[in-house]
Amino acid sequence: MKSDLDARMQTNNLDAIIVIGNATHNPPMYYLTGGGHISGATLIKKRGSDPVLYCNDMERGEAAKSGLKVIPYSTYNNDFLFKEAQGDSLLASAIRYKHMLIDNEVHGRIGIYGTTDFGSAYPIFSRLKDLMPGIELVGEPHDNSLFMYIMETKDEAEVDRIRRMGKITTTVVGRVAGYLTNCQVREDEVLLREDGGPLTIADVKSRINLWLAELGAENPEGTIFAIGRDAGVPHSTGTPTDLLRLGQTIVFDIFPCEAGGGYYYDFTRTWSLGYATPDAQKLYNEVKSVFDKVQENLDLNAPFKNYNRLVCEEFEKYGHQTPLNTPAPVQGYVHSVGHGVGLNIHERPFSGLTATDDNILKPGVVITSEPGLYYPEKGMGVRIEDTLWVRPDGTIEVLAHYPYDFVLKMKNWKNG
Amino acid sequence: MKSDLDARMQTNNLDAIIVIGNATHNPPMYYLTGGGHISGATLIKKRGSDPVLYCNDMERGEAAKSGLKVIPYSTYNNDFLFKEAQGDSLLASAIRYKHMLIDNEVHGRIGIYGTTDFGSAYPIFSRLKDLMPGIELVGEPHDNSLFMYIMETKDEAEVDRIRRMGKITTTVVGRVAGYLTNCQVREDEVLLREDGGPLTIADVKSRINLWLAELGAENPEGTIFAIGRDAGVPHSTGTPTDLLRLGQTIVFDIFPCEAGGGYYYDFTRTWSLGYATPDAQKLYNEVKSVFDKVQENLDLNAPFKNYNRLVCEEFEKYGHQTPLNTPAPVQGYVHSVGHGVGLNIHERPFSGLTATDDNILKPGVVITSEPGLYYPEKGMGVRIEDTLWVRPDGTIEVLAHYPYDFVLKMKNWKNG
Numbered sequence: 001m002k003s004d005l006d007a008r009m010q011t012n013n014l015d016a017i018i019v020i021g022n023a024t025h026n027p028p029m030y031y032l033t034g035g036g037h038i039s040g041a042t043l044i045k046k047r048g049s050d051p052v053l054y055c056n057d058m059e060r061g062e063a064a065k066s067g068l069k070v071i072p073y074s075t076y077n078n079d080f081l082f083k084e085a086q087g088d089s090l091l092a093s094a095i096r097y098k099h100m101l102i103d104n105e106v107h108g109r110i111g112i113y114g115t116t117d118f119g120s121a122y123p124i125f126s127r128l129k130d131l132m133p134g135i136e137l138v139g140e141p142h143d144n145s146l147f148m149y150i151m152e153t154k155d156e157a158e159v160d161r162i163r164r165m166g167k168i169t170t171t172v173v174g175r176v177a178g179y180l181t182n183c184q185v186r187e188d189e190v191l192l193r194e195d196g197g198p199l200t201i202a203d204v205k206s207r208i209n210l211w212l213a214e215l216g217a218e219n220p221e222g223t224i225f226a227i228g229r230d231a232g233v234p235h236s237t238g239t240p241t242d243l244l245r246l247g248q249t250i251v252f253d254i255f256p257c258e259a260g261g262g263y264y265y266d267f268t269r270t271w272s273l274g275y276a277t278p279d280a281q282k283l284y285n286e287v288k289s290v291f292d293k294v295q296e297n298l299d300l301n302a303p304f305k306n307y308n309r310l311v312c313e314e315f316e317k318y319g320h321q322t323p324l325n326t327p328a329p330v331q332g333y334v335h336s337v338g339h340g341v342g343l344n345i346h347e348r349p350f351s352g353l354t355a356t357d358d359n360i361l362k363p364g365v366v367i368t369s370e371p372g373l374y375y376p377e378k379g380m381g382v383r384i385e386d387t388l389w390v391r392p393d394g395t396i397e398v399l400a401h402y403p404y405d406f407v408l409k410m411k412n413w414k415n416g
Numbered sequence: 417m418k419s420d421l422d423a424r425m426q427t428n429n430l431d432a433i434i435v436i437g438n439a440t441h442n443p444p445m446y447y448l449t450g451g452g453h454i455s456g457a458t459l460i461k462k463r464g465s466d467p468v469l470y471c472n473d474m475e476r477g478e479a480a481k482s483g484l485k486v487i488p489y490s491t492y493n494n495d496f497l498f499k500e501a502q503g504d505s506l507l508a509s510a511i512r513y514k515h516m517l518i519d520n521e522v523h524g525r526i527g528i529y530g531t532t533d534f535g536s537a538y539p540i541f542s543r544l545k546d547l548m549p550g551i552e553l554v555g556e557p558h559d560n561s562l563f564m565y566i567m568e569t570k571d572e573a574e575v576d577r578i579r580r581m582g583k584i585t586t587t588v589v590g591r592v593a594g595y596l597t598n599c600q601v602r603e604d605e606v607l608l609r610e611d612g613g614p615l616t617i618a619d620v621k622s623r624i625n626l627w628l629a630e631l632g633a634e635n636p637e638g639t640i641f642a643i644g645r646d647a648g649v650p651h652s653t654g655t656p657t658d659l660l661r662l663g664q665t666i667v668f669d670i671f672p673c674e675a676g677g678g679y680y681y682d683f684t685r686t687w688s689l690g691y692a693t694p695d696a697q698k699l700y701n702e703v704k705s706v707f708d709k710v711q712e713n714l715d716l717n718a719p720f721k722n723y724n725r726l727v728c729e730e731f732e733k734y735g736h737q738t739p740l741n742t743p744a745p746v747q748g749y750v751h752s753v754g755h756g757v758g759l760n761i762h763e764r765p766f767s768g769l770t771a772t773d774d775n776i777l778k779p780g781v782v783i784t785s786e787p788g789l790y791y792p793e794k795g796m797g798v799r800i801e802d803t804l805w806v807r808p809d810g811t812i813e814v815l816a817h818y819p820y821d822f823v824l825k826m827k828n829w830k831n832g
Contacts, residue, residue, distance in 0.1 A: 020534060024636075024638075025441065028535075037637075037638060037651065057744065058650060058651040058750075058751070059651050061649060061651070061652055062651065062653070074744065089557045089560075090555065090557055112534060112535050112538055113535040114534050114535065115532065115533055115534065116531065116532075116534050117530075117558045118436060118528060118529070118530050118531065118532050118534060118537050118538075118555075119444075119528050119529040119530065119556055119561055120558040120561070121534050121538070121555075122537070122538060122555040123556070124555075125538060126542075126555075137538065139506065139536055139538040139539030139540075140506075140535055140539070141505045141506055141536055142535065144505075145535055145536070206629075206630075209629040209675065210629045210630045213625045213626045214622075214626045214629075216622065218635075218636075219634075220440075220441065220634075220636065220677075222453060222676065233477060234474060235474040235475050235478065236477055236478070237478070259625065328473065328490065334474075335474075
């Protein structure tokens, strides 16, 4: 949580942090500013002191909404900076950073964060280091950075926002189910649009985007809506021209965020329209039983990867390949059981078999549970996913409930 | 254009380029791959050779759609890399980059590009430099980077995509105008929603997002829909709780991009609903006359900033402050006349008074023209903006036409 920032800086032996970039689609900056139309900003925080937010003059008003102390970049006269840098704009930026650090009495080890243009940030910070030999610029692996640690546990206000996104997400999923099951079906079991043409993945995705926008969500990462062989390839997002057909597995993985780049939700259901083939039904039953087993066994403060191991062991009993019995399997269970969700769609805690032991189900974490089985050559895949909150009292809350039906009955077809 | 890449690498004295990050919302990577669900990729291109795209194993299929040569990261055994790096994951990444560069026979000066997590990229590339003392990692100022130069001129296929976004944008603007002018009006001149409540900026913005999504656009940067005092502050996006009222200037600046993070369009109209105050009408007339004067005078191969100077001179005749007669003015004309538009909402050519002389209206550039006048203390502002293409034959094409009406007549109100 945000209140852990100073303590975590101490743990990581950092005297200060610098966060750069826009306030949206940039989790560390969003986390500390609350987002908004602030571009190319710099946040400097010395350990034990309040952060200071530097911004472009024109965006002063937007920046002030953060409630932070705001200083416009123009405080450092651009003409002087350019002159001192002899016209080298990268050096001029580095000199400005130097002044900003000096004015905040920052020295020692400085953590650097933010999603930004690397091609210009790299030379600027390289020059800054040359200008200030006394400082150390400390970068960290993305998945284990200071921000990943402090953002890992959520306060109730954050969970409320994620829960609200869960409500929007499941509302959209319900509308998609309603739309599909009301479609007319052609003789060859292809679904038809209102205009009589065959319904494509692209058609369904455009409706998903429409409904997400209507309900106040953004969809920056897109949606996985994959049928048949694509459903068997976990990272296939679906082929836009594919037709919707009965009796094929459809993996529908939807992960929108709040408009303006805030908190995400992550959710998956697998459907088979009209009827399911016996093979697909068997696969679904196996995934669902393992999904339930995980949910029943989640324990406060347990290492998250224990459940990934549990999923492997259970799937192995059914005869599937998993990362536990096969290096880098391409069919069977090919990913990990879940991950944290917040301002990043993937964040701590992680559950891969090689995740460090501090990825545990601490009170306040919000995680996904998403076991799945994939058989691209058989043209099928199944994944079931909910987003869960480990409550401060240690109980587990599913943040948005939605039925687990696999076969969706078609309204205008004699269902098998 | 893409075909200029090798020549520009030669001009910039680069032996190779590395582009890192996702394929979406990352213009250089999008430009070379065509976008898609490819995360944390690396593209390496030696001058005179075809690019090679490295990606995560699970995203091989998506990456292959780029048509580029694709190599999964797993070609470099992770266990070996970690062992060699003694468990330092940043160093392991640096060692993998080293192998990738060696395998592509890359040495010398290497340009680095991409929007990515700076906190992890900085230490990885710092370590890479230590591992390969023979290479030079060259960063460039964002606005004048190699990609900004090659993306500056568009081919017809790119212009078609921007034009299509223009059509979507102006369709949405038309729907907003239709919606507003059909609203009922309360006695105090506040517009009312269908449910009888007062219409807010937030209500209007949610409709804008809905219509953009319906028509296949994304709105990652948000929309400026600002009324009254906010209209007088160029970078205010509008206060969500502000009510829509008659007789106030509304600056509506809308800049969506293709779904999936592609090409942008940029467009502004200023409206006054029902009637305009004489002061606002005068301001509008002045902006419109200068807007027209720019359009009439645009010449092939002229420096873009000449038109910014023209705008300053014209506005000064009307008695306004401009950057030409006032350092950093806070009212009057406070920005520049326009900028290039493409995969970045702001790109070359630029038109600021200090822009370099090579920011010219070359054949193939797509630019905005957007003069404006701002008086926050008087509670008003006006900006008019179209996106234009400098055609190969030197003529200028407005990429999406839309009327320039200032006062929009209300259907259910006795207009003044």
